[in-house]
Amino acid sequence: MSKEKIxxxxxxxxxxxxxxxxxxxxxxxxxxxxxxxxxGVVGESGCGKSTLGRAVLRLNDPTSGEVIFRGENxxxxxxxxxxxxxxxxxxxxxxxxxxxxxxxxxxxSIAMPLLIQGIYKKRDKVALNKKxxxxxDLVGLAQRFVNSYPHELDGGRRQRIGIARALALNPKFIVxxxxxxxxxxxxxxxxxxxxxxxxxEMGLTYMFITHDLSVVKHLADKIMVMxxxxxxxxxxxxxxxxxxxxxxxxALLSAIPVPDPDVHMERIILKGEISSPIEPKPGCRFARxxxxxxxxxxxxxxxxxxxxxxxFTSCVRIHxxxxxx
Amino acid sequence: xxxxxxxxxxxxxxxxxxxxxxxxxxxxLSLKKGAALGLVGETGAGKTTLAKSILRLIQWPPGRIVSxxxxxxxxxxxxxxxxxxxxxxxxxxxxIFQDPMTALNPVLTVGKxxxxxxxxxxxxxxxxxxxxxxxxxxxxxxxxxxAEEYPHQFSGGMKQRVVIAIALACNPSLLxxxxxxxxLDVTIQAQVLDLIRNLRExxxxxxxxITHDLGxxxxxxxxxxxxxxxxxxxxxxxxxxxxxxxxxxxxxLFDSIPKLNEDVDRLKxxxxxxxxxxxxxxxxxxxxxxxxxxxICKTQKPEKRTIEGEHIVYCxxxxxxxxxxxxxxxxx
Numbered sequence: 001m002s003k004e005k006i007x008x009x010x011x012x013x014x015x016x017x018x019x020x021x022x023x024x025x026x027x028x029x030x031x032x033x034x035x036x037x038x039x040g041v042v043g044e045s046g047c048g049k050s051t052l053g054r055a056v057l058r059l060n061d062p063t064s065g066e067v068i069f070r071g072e073n074x075x076x077x078x079x080x081x082x083x084x085x086x087x088x089x090x091x092x093x094x095x096x097x098x099x100x101x102x103x104x105x106x107x108x109s110i111a112m113p114l115l116i117q118g119i120y121k122k123r124d125k126v127a128l129n130k131k132x133x134x135x136x137d138l139v140g141l142a143q144r145f146v147n148s149y150p151h152e153l154d155g156g157r158r159q160r161i162g163i164a165r166a167l168a169l170n171p172k173f174i175v176x177x178x179x180x181x182x183x184x185x186x187x188x189x190x191x192x193x194x195x196x197x198x199x200x201e202m203g204l205t206y207m208f209i210t211h212d213l214s215v216v217k218h219l220a221d222k223i224m225v226m227x228x229x230x231x232x233x234x235x236x237x238x239x240x241x242x243x244x245x246x247x248x249x250x251a252l253l254s255a256i257p258v259p260d261p262d263v264h265m266e267r268i269i270l271k272g273e274i275s276s277p278i279e280p281k282p283g284c285r286f287a288r289x290x291x292x293x294x295x296x297x298x299x300x301x302x303x304x305x306x307x308x309x310x311x312f313t314s315c316v317r318i319h320x321x322x323x324x325x
Numbered sequence: 326x327x328x329x330x331x332x333x334x335x336x337x338x339x340x341x342x343x344x345x346x347x348x349x350x351x352x353x354l355s356l357k358k359g360a361a362l363g364l365v366g367e368t369g370a371g372k373t374t375l376a377k378s379i380l381r382l383i384q385w386p387p388g389r390i391v392s393x394x395x396x397x398x399x400x401x402x403x404x405x406x407x408x409x410x411x412x413x414x415x416x417x418x419x420x421i422f423q424d425p426m427t428a429l430n431p432v433l434t435v436g437k438x439x440x441x442x443x444x445x446x447x448x449x450x451x452x453x454x455x456x457x458x459x460x461x462x463x464x465x466x467x468x469x470x471x472a473e474e475y476p477h478q479f480s481g482g483m484k485q486r487v488v489i490a491i492a493l494a495c496n497p498s499l500l501x502x503x504x505x506x507x508x509l510d511v512t513i514q515a516q517v518l519d520l521i522r523n524l525r526e527x528x529x530x531x532x533x534x535i536t537h538d539l540g541x542x543x544x545x546x547x548x549x550x551x552x553x554x555x556x557x558x559x560x561x562x563x564x565x566x567x568x569x570x571x572x573x574x575x576x577x578l579f580d581s582i583p584k585l586n587e588d589v590d591r592l593k594x595x596x597x598x599x600x601x602x603x604x605x606x607x608x609x610x611x612x613x614x615x616x617x618x619x620x621i622c623k624t625q626k627p628e629k630r631t632i633e634g635e636h637i638v639y640c641x642x643x644x645x646x647x648x649x650x651x652x653x654x655x656x657x
Contacts, residue, residue, distance in 0.1 A: 186594050189580075260567065
């Protein structure tokens with residue numbers, strides 16, 4: 001398990017300024033991913049998981065913090081270095097309908113990154129077409145779609161184009177932002193299998209952002225649960241599903257309906273809804289909805305601490321709640 | 326009469342310039358009084374069209390109910406006048422729509438949108454309707470003081486509660502919920518499903534729950550119908566279908582989903598795609614994707630076959646042509 005750390009994120013913050021104050025989208029998040037592993041980032045809408053993914057790729061420049069990719073802080077990179085870096089890190093978007101240019105054919109979309117990075121020249125048609133065909137084979141897109149436009153294809157095939165495009169430059173690290181949530185279950189399974197195969201074949205590292213815990217459980221090695229811009233629990237997938245510690249994680253797990261009439265989860269119904277991320281008050285962000293909240297939970301910010309080996313949570317009452325010494 | 330809803334040989338089509346879309350093809354379905362039936366299927370299976378036909382909300386052109394009957398408590402909804410239908414809609418049968426963001430009128434206060442329904446059906450004074458509306462709001466867990474606010478001031482989960490309050494304002498005996506929680510986060514979904522369950526217990530409402538989420542069905546329904554390409558392919562009590570699912574499509578659906586309570590290394594997706602409803606394959610509509618398909622499946626539609634009690638499946642493997650299917654297997 002001593003694979004090298006490919007990505008290290010330290011105290012990353014991303015604030016947006018809005019008319020009513022600073023919106024803390026990602027607030028002091030630290031984690032690392034080892035080569036060939038998959039980190040699942042889960043949370044509900046508005047928890048900052050997509051912003052985190054984009055901040056790691058510098059699609060939104062972070063407010064502060066460090067993103068260290070293979071030992072170098074990429075937040076210090078200039079324009080040219082960033083362009084080079086894009087060969088190694090890529091993104092698969094959530095919505096296969098809006099993330100493809102409607103006026104480009106399948107082959108044009110896939111060829112785009114190769115041309116931008118100057119790996120192939122436009123006049124070098126034969127070699128470029130061969131590479132595009134290889135990529136289409138790799139993601140299981142039939143050659144007959146080479147000149148099709150996105151509107152002619154279904155969601156699953158469109159998502160395959162998105163994957164082929166992300167793989168074109170042979171990246172090492174891919175941020176996948178809800179890649180299967182827009183797809184039907186039978187198609188979702190096809191895409192998940194494809195992503196697993198590609199990871200094995202090409203030694204890819206994934207940061208997999210999703211709201212679907214069952215997908216994360218299936219794919220990820222490590223998991224990070226976010227709530228209102230902060231990490232509330234971070235550990236191995238096995239630990240999280242066998243022994244969730246944070247009250248929010250417990251509620252989240254209990255809320256998922258299990259497709260088995262014999263399994264009846266003890267449901268923890270949370271009161272209220274996610275509060276506003278604009279100028280949040282210090283203290284635990286989840287306290288307002290938490291059944292265990294006391295005065296100790298408000299006032300001062302709570303930091304992520306290692307409760308058991310490799311199992312981090314941010315809750316001051318974690319020991320009392322879970323009876324750990 | 327213990328079925329509140331009986332759908333008999335219902336056929337719904339959309340006649341478009343590009344051809345006839347066969348959205349619902351001879352569907353037979355019934356719902357017992359007080360029970361909850363889950364209707365499961367993927368995008369384009371015809372679930373929403375089926376739901377809308379029950380309330381006669383299919384717009385012509387391009388869509389219409391071509392044939393079949395929909396019996397609500399013995400009344401054929403396809404035969405009555407539009408005026409009579411209006412009295413039933415919202416009063417006896419009401420619908421929760423999928424997207425709470427678009428189901429509400431943005432320029433009316435949420436209170437007005439609820440009291441409107443009550444005034445229309447109960448024929449009571451505006452003042453009485455107002456107090457009933459406030460009662461409804463607190464029943465779905467919204468502070469009645471927010472009645473004067475507009476939909477955009479509410480979050481997604483709150484809006485869906487308002488939609489539920491509208492649907493339940495006149496104590497309907499049948500509630501048709503079309504993906505009521507698909508647009509919501511899981512913790513909010515749990516709140517909304519909990520609410521619907523409590524209301525059913527209090528008011529004895531029957532429920533037709535349309536969803537693509539097998540988990541939601543397992544935790545909320547007593548009966549399940551699996552729909553594929555405009556047809557019901559399997560129907561039965563929850564346990565029959567979930568524990569002893571027979572149709573290959575049902576099997577494929579269960580193998581496709583990653584489960585929280587089991588470990589699987591690799592998912593087994595259903596190969597291929599749902600057929601275009603304007604151009605359905607001959608024979609069994611599922612045969613191009615079916616791993617068990619034999620010659621007979623390509624030419625003949627499978628008949629209804631009752632397995633045990635109320636468990637029904639439409640598949641040659643279990644029909645009277647079973648011997649032909651078996652011969653096909655031996656020939657290979």
